[in-house]
Amino acid sequence: MKIQIDLRSDIPVTSQIVTQIQQSLSTGTLKPGDQMPTVRALATELRVNFNTVARAYRVLDECGIISTQQGRGTFIMEQPPPEASSALRREALSTLARRYLEESQRLGFNAEESAQALEDEMEKK
Amino acid sequence: MKIQIDLRSDIPVTSQIVTQIQQSLSTGTLKPGDQMPTVRALATELRVNFNTVARAYRVLDECGIISTQQGRGTFIMEQPPPEASSALRREALSTLARRYLEESQRLGFNAEESAQALEDEMEKK
DNA sequence: TGTATCATTGTATACTTGTATCATTGTATA
DNA sequence: TATACAATGATACAAGTATACAATGATACA
Structure with a gap:
């Protein structure tokens, strides 16, 4: 180069x-x-x-x-794949959200605490 | 594992x-x-x-x-001390939150949209 | 049984690589 | 001239890697 x-x-x-x-x-x-x-x-x-x-x-x-x-x-980076349809992206996002809820629940946190933790991370950045 | x-x-x-x-x-x-x-x-x-x-x-x-x-x-260990690891649990939660933010960002959603999606999932339950 | 020897496992330390923060430099503009 | 701002540089730091080391276990053999 x-x-x-x-x-x-x-x-x-x-x-x-x-x-x-x-x-x-x-x-x-x-x-x-x-x-x-x-x-x-x-x-x-x-x-x-x-x-x-x-x-x-x-x-x-x-x-x-x-x-x-x-x-x-x-x-x-590998070049990002062509944009998926917006419906699919929406679906993927809600899957991510649900997974986040489930995983934090397994750690013993409830939904409110999970949401609060997300807010905290948003502040940090 | x-x-x-x-x-x-x-x-x-x-x-x-x-x-x-x-x-x-x-x-x-x-x-x-x-x-x-x-x-x-x-x-x-x-x-x-x-x-x-x-x-x-x-x-x-x-x-x-x-x-x-x-x-x-x-x-x-036989007895994972529940309270000794509370700091770790806290950190694990924030790692999960950050990861959720990063992954949804990769899908093209911003932080507010990610938070909204989380709210939606909480409603569903 | 004892021990020599080697493989396996975690540890210590120094090095590489990117990050954060503040200082310096140059330039535009009031 | 003075001030503000953008671009760059200097320095200390954080995260990961490489290499040599120490402790333990396994195996062979006297």
């Missing part, structure tokens, strides 16, 4: 990294499952701070393009 | 292991006196470093839920 950074450009380094990784993906230079270089490795290669690479990786992560895992590395 | 690890999750692998072992215990899949798989065996099964499993075992050990003995193996 070849990434060219122009430090004098008006385009932020982070954006340059993001776009070029996306390009490598669309040209097939990068394939799903591939491991990306570590933030530090790519950073020294590009003569840039590793936090800058980390930020670029995070952007791509939030788009679901790569998956970064602390302590392990970052990987190209 | 079936343990499912999601490497893409924000939840640390160690926590995932702890929570799921506790669940197996609460569902009766694991019983007092049972021998757990060795750290290496479970690690290769989950495709994870065995130190990660060892750390999960240590957490459970410190809560008095399992007993790990160097050179022998690790076993489920």
Whole structure:
């Protein structure tokens, strides 16, 4: 994978990294499952701070393009399957919800406590 | 014992292991006196470093839920102290909640929709 | 029976990798 | 000039991995 950074450009380094990784993906230079270089490795290669690479990786992560895992590395994601029908997605969601209820019940919590725990997690993020 | 690890999750692998072992215990899949798989065996099964499993075992050990003995193996304790593990139960619940949020997000639903779906399931009952 | 030897199991420690937080730098604008 | 903001850098941290080690068990053999 070849990434060219122009430090004098008006385009932020982070954006340059993001776009070029996306390009490598669309040209097939990068394939799903591939491991990306570590933030530090790519950073020294590009003569840039590793936090800058980390930020670029995070952007791509939030788009679901790569998956970064602390302590392990970052990987190209499998491309998500075409959108299922909305009815199916709805069904899947309610299955998830029911499973959540059942599992927390097994741990000895009632429905209200489960709902409260969910609220708490929503706050945290 | 079936343990499912999601490497893409924000939840640390160690926590995932702890929570799921506790669940197996609460569902009766694991019983007092049972021998757990060795750290290496479970690690290769989950495709994870065995130190990660060892750390999960240590957490459970410190809560008095399992007993790990160097050179022998690790076993489920006879008397899982109900109140000693209350902090763990709490953590297990929040892990379940986060997991529910993450999985529904992957389906394309936001936090509010996930919460609403949970309410709906609670009504049904 | 004792013990030598090796395999198995958990432990300790250092290293790798990404994250969080704050400081620094440059630039636009009042 | 002064202030605010965005981009980048520095530092400490969290999570996972690799490797060497110690304790226990199994087996063979004198």
